[in-house]
Amino acid sequence: MSAGRPGSGRGDPAPSRLRPRDTLRVAASGLSARPLRAVLSALGIAVGVAAMVAVVGISASSREQVNQQLRELGTNLLTVAPGQSFTGEEVRLPPESVDMVDRIPAVTDVSAIGAVAGAAVYRNDEIDPGQTNALAVNAARIDLLDTVGGTVASGRWLDEALAEYPTVVLGATAAELLGISRTDGTVGVWLGGEWFTVVGVLDPVALAPELDSAALVGWPAATEILGFDGSPSTIYERSDEAAIEEVQALLPATVNPEHPEEVAVSRPSDALAAQAAADETLTTLLLALGGVALLVGGIGVANTMVIAVLERRTEIGLRRALGATRAHVRRQFLGESVLLAGLGGTGGAVLGGIVTAVFAATRDWPFALPLWVLAGAAAATVLVGALAGAYPAARAARMPPTAALSSV
Amino acid sequence: MSATTLAAEPAARPAPERRPVVELSGVHRRYPGTPPVRALDGVDLRIDSGELVGIVGPSGSGKSTLLNILGTLDRADEGLVRIDGLDVGKLGDGQLSALRARRIGFVFQQFFLTAGVTAVDNVADGLLYTGMPLGERRRRALDTLERVGLADRVHHRPNELSGGQRQRVAVARALVGAPSLLLADEPTGALDSASGAAVLKLLHELHDGGTTVVVITHDHDVAAELPRQVHIRDGRIASDEKAGGR
Numbered sequence: 001m002s003a004g005r006p007g008s009g010r011g012d013p014a015p016s017r018l019r020p021r022d023t024l025r026v027a028a029s030g031l032s033a034r035p036l037r038a039v040l041s042a043l044g045i046a047v048g049v050a051a052m053v054a055v056v057g058i059s060a061s062s063r064e065q066v067n068q069q070l071r072e073l074g075t076n077l078l079t080v081a082p083g084q085s086f087t088g089e090e091v092r093l094p095p096e097s098v099d100m101v102d103r104i105p106a107v108t109d110v111s112a113i114g115a116v117a118g119a120a121v122y123r124n125d126e127i128d129p130g131q132t133n134a135l136a137v138n139a140a141r142i143d144l145l146d147t148v149g150g151t152v153a154s155g156r157w158l159d160e161a162l163a164e165y166p167t168v169v170l171g172a173t174a175a176e177l178l179g180i181s182r183t184d185g186t187v188g189v190w191l192g193g194e195w196f197t198v199v200g201v202l203d204p205v206a207l208a209p210e211l212d213s214a215a216l217v218g219w220p221a222a223t224e225i226l227g228f229d230g231s232p233s234t235i236y237e238r239s240d241e242a243a244i245e246e247v248q249a250l251l252p253a254t255v256n257p258e259h260p261e262e263v264a265v266s267r268p269s270d271a272l273a274a275q276a277a278a279d280e281t282l283t284t285l286l287l288a289l290g291g292v293a294l295l296v297g298g299i300g301v302a303n304t305m306v307i308a309v310l311e312r313r314t315e316i317g318l319r320r321a322l323g324a325t326r327a328h329v330r331r332q333f334l335g336e337s338v339l340l341a342g343l344g345g346t347g348g349a350v351l352g353g354i355v356t357a358v359f360a361a362t363r364d365w366p367f368a369l370p371l372w373v374l375a376g377a378a379a380a381t382v383l384v385g386a387l388a389g390a391y392p393a394a395r396a397a398r399m400p401p402t403a404a405l406s407s408v
Numbered sequence: 409m410s411a412t413t414l415a416a417e418p419a420a421r422p423a424p425e426r427r428p429v430v431e432l433s434g435v436h437r438r439y440p441g442t443p444p445v446r447a448l449d450g451v452d453l454r455i456d457s458g459e460l461v462g463i464v465g466p467s468g469s470g471k472s473t474l475l476n477i478l479g480t481l482d483r484a485d486e487g488l489v490r491i492d493g494l495d496v497g498k499l500g501d502g503q504l505s506a507l508r509a510r511r512i513g514f515v516f517q518q519f520f521l522t523a524g525v526t527a528v529d530n531v532a533d534g535l536l537y538t539g540m541p542l543g544e545r546r547r548r549a550l551d552t553l554e555r556v557g558l559a560d561r562v563h564h565r566p567n568e569l570s571g572g573q574r575q576r577v578a579v580a581r582a583l584v585g586a587p588s589l590l591l592a593d594e595p596t597g598a599l600d601s602a603s604g605a606a607v608l609k610l611l612h613e614l615h616d617g618g619t620t621v622v623v624i625t626h627d628h629d630v631a632a633e634l635p636r637q638v639h640i641r642d643g644r645i646a647s648d649e650k651a652g653g654r
């Protein structure tokens with residue numbers, strides 16, 4: 001009656017057991033038996049993961065590039081500009097406001113530009129003055145370049161002497177639009193009805209992009225030759241990093257004690273950071289697209305696994321005859337599916353990393369690929385593989401061994 | 409109960425202690441259909457350890473169905489099935505798998521070797537679900553291949569072996585776990601007569617070594633060589649004869 005009568009049998013057999021290592025081996029054997037199919041169905045996953053890794057990697061590299069730039073440029077630059085009055089009139093900053101800002105104790109540097117009303121700049125004197133361009137003519141203090149952290153691309157920046165004479169330094173865009181590259185003093189531009197000698201061209205100024213499309217003349221020259229009224233249109237100031245908030249609060253009342261609300265204070269580094277953040281919308285969209293590719297890849301894996309289970313009925317029957325439990329069969333096919341997806345995931349992560357590295361290299365960006373992306377990609381592929389394999393594996397496990405063996 | 413006909417007890421071999429490896433009584437197996445197919449229709453059978461039994465019958469008589477039930481790949485609809493002393497009807501799927509992993513070896517007509525895998529690894533797979541480490545499985549597989557006369561073919565893949573050699577690899581795989589019961593369904597069915605004879609000779613040798621072997625065949629010449637022949641017809645045992653040895 002009882003299982004294992006003494007003397008009649010050998011008692012209950014020890015349970016079937018498949019070592020974890022053998023589970024892996026058996027799962028891998030299914031893939032290595034059909035390598036081309038494995039590679040092709042892993043490709044879908046690889047594309048999805050590569051897209052996601054590259055998107056995150058490129059956006060991280062871009063952010064790293066901005067951060068690096070901000071570290072170099074500093075985040076302690078504030079700009080002060082006239083805002084709008086309550087009645088909507090244009091307001092002006094008083095000429096002495098630059099000195100007043102300088103008197104704030106925490107302020108270390110201060111400079112300014114002033115828009116020269118009615119002045120425009122042209123390549124020569126034959127261009128119809130009615131034909132306006134987008135280039136601004138600004139009076140610039142000679143400490144401007146240091147304060148905004150700008151650099152000279154060619155020629156030189158204004159000094160005390162040059163600032164008195166009809167000389168001009170062009171922003172990067174302005175020089176390009178005017179078609180000027182020579183800064184040896186032989187080229188002039190027609191500026192406010194006078195010839196001004198071009199002595200320098202600037203590199204793009206990251207923290208003050210408005211200077212890129214400006215022609216900058218010395219403050220005294222602007223006053224004397226162009227009739228500039230000395231009212232600053234933008235004040236640039238730097239302070240101790242720790243005191244920025246305090247300075248920011250003090251600036252409006254310092255510049256315009258009567259109408260502090262008419263003063264606009266901004267922090268250009270915020271704009272740069274915000275620009276990097278704005279890219280995140282696109283990143284999210286691309287990430288979602290990568291997710292869709294991953295999903296499609298997962299469906300491909302599921303399809304491959306369903307076919308594999310149908311094709312390998314005999315193998316399943318044989319394994320059951322050799323003593324595999326349903327769980328062993330299920331684990332084999334689940335493992336195969338996860339390996340298949342993992343193969344795609346690994347390939348995709350490597351591909352995504354390469355794309356990021358190449359993209360960053362071509363733009364002179366630092367290479368940044370957060371570790372969580374790789375961990376996320378690994379987790380995503382395991383999940384996709386497990387989901388894709390769940391149904392085929394369950395089906396394989398349910399297959400009766402006799403049906404599996406007689407189906408040849 | 410036992411369908412064993414009383415015949416002269418073979419006295420030639422030193423008789424090991426006899427114990428029943430297979431005990432069937434009143435076993436029915438029907439397949440649905442109109443009318444239902446009575447593949448097994450009240451089978452009583454006892455096979456003792458150390459026996460070599462041929463199950464003989466025409467096509468469709470229920471031989472494979474019987475073998476599937478002996479091998480616990482299939483369950484009886486009715487009746488008692490006891491394999492190696494265990495009441496199969498009371499065992500769950502996991503316990504049946506354990507029984508197959510450790511006590512039962514199968515040989516199939518179509519060999520069912522894994523393509524692209526060497527003979528030794530095919531044989532080692534016979535121990536895969538016992539949880540034995542790979543090195544030990546291979547070591548035993550080598551020993552077993554030697555036993556079936558394939559010591560010089562251990563690293564050949566199935567496509568590099570003759571049909572007879574393939575079937576001997578399959579026999580080694582069934583044998584490597586030292587099963588209480590070796591079941592062979594038409595083991596010579598896919599072989600020419602010379603290869604078939606070699607496989608049969610091997611089964612006889614295993615029998616001489618004490619292994620319990622059940623061979624299904626519809627070939628009466630093959631059956632005539634076996635010490636005991638169970639004839640099956642329409643799902644019933646028609647006769648059960650013991651010859652006086654070879």
Ligand SMILES: Nc1ncnc2c1ncn2[C@@H]1O[C@H](COP(=O)(O)OP(=O)(O)OP(=O)(O)O)[C@@H](O)[C@H]1O
Binds near residue numbers: 446471
């Ligand atoms: N899965 C099944 N579903 C329905 N009927 C089946 C099934 N398997 C077997 N049968 C029927 O059961 C009967 C016995 O089949 P079985 O395979 O046991 O015969 P067999 O003696 O092995 O024949 P052969 O010598 O041709 O292999 C046959 O009539 C067969 O048609």
Ligand SMILES: [Mg+2]
Binds near residue numbers: 472
């Ligand atoms: Mg059959």
